[in-house]
Amino acid sequence: MPELPEVETVCQALKPVLEGQAFTKIQCNRQNLRYPLPLNMEGTLKDNTITLVVRRAKYLLLHFNHGLTLIWHLGMSGRVLIEEPGTSSVEAGKHDHVIFITTQKFKITFNDPRRFGFLLIRATDQIENSTPFNSLGFEPLSDCSLNTGKLYASLRRRAIPIKNALLNQNIIAGIGNIYASEALWQARISPLRLANTLNLEETNLLLNEIQDVLRRAIAAGGSTLRDHIQPNGNIGYFQHSFKVYNRANMPCHHCQTTLLTKMNQSGRATYYCEKCQQ
Numbered sequence: 001m002p003e004l005p006e007v008e009t010v011c012q013a014l015k016p017v018l019e020g021q022a023f024t025k026i027q028c029n030r031q032n033l034r035y036p037l038p039l040n041m042e043g044t045l046k047d048n049t050i051t052l053v054v055r056r057a058k059y060l061l062l063h064f065n066h067g068l069t070l071i072w073h074l075g076m077s078g079r080v081l082i083e084e085p086g087t088s089s090v091e092a093g094k095h096d097h098v099i100f101i102t103t104q105k106f107k108i109t110f111n112d113p114r115r116f117g118f119l120l121i122r123a124t125d126q127i128e129n130s131t132p133f134n135s136l137g138f139e140p141l142s143d144c145s146l147n148t149g150k151l152y153a154s155l156r157r158r159a160i161p162i163k164n165a166l167l168n169q170n171i172i173a174g175i176g177n178i179y180a181s182e183a184l185w186q187a188r189i190s191p192l193r194l195a196n197t198l199n200l201e202e203t204n205l206l207l208n209e210i211q212d213v214l215r216r217a218i219a220a221g222g223s224t225l226r227d228h229i230q231p232n233g234n235i236g237y238f239q240h241s242f243k244v245y246n247r248a249n250m251p252c253h254h255c256q257t258t259l260l261t262k263m264n265q266s267g268r269a270t271y272y273c274e275k276c277q278q
């Protein structure tokens, strides 16, 4: 599932292709994904210049010069394909739901087999005040106001397992199931610990490890991007090498002796080392 680093990588790939350009054609091959696609998306956006492409939490935001923003969520399985002019295959694939053509004739395809992704159009100046953006928590890498004290204060109010707290987008935005497990393992904190039992030192360590796993994943995505974007690069989803995620019954990389445990927390798989994480 695309989490913050994957969405950031897609954002970085789309930026040079879209900023300063416009869509000359938007082809919708179905009417709905998780939600109905915007009515007359092509008529609403076509020929208007895209001024800025940014990421907020797991959302891509394409701001247009006429005061509208296209909100794009990749869902569980969304992939974005950027094809250079003249390199495109002719036929759209079964899960190629939306195809954008830019002024410079780049073809951008949104492929999403499970269709949990979505596209919405909103007035740019209303985004921060509307759901879900008005309740999103700290942006873990770029929010200058995020520090150990703020996170500690936020966690103090939550008598829920720290793993679940990390998945709560109203505390920190953009962390999903994979990087929550990875950060807790790096910080040697049990996913079962209640969030309000972490002390200041542990909170500081956890924040550092969250930022570390996200930065390393973005760097890996960036290198994947350089290797694979041209031509016909699929930039939606990468298989990173994870330290604990999906490694049940394999040795822990900290202690080398304990086999990693997989358990279920609120319907989501959690991977951890029973010995190293307390």
Ligand SMILES: [Zn+2]
Pocket: 252, 253, 254, 255, 256, 257, 258, 273, 274, 275, 276, 277
């Ligand atoms: Zn261990």
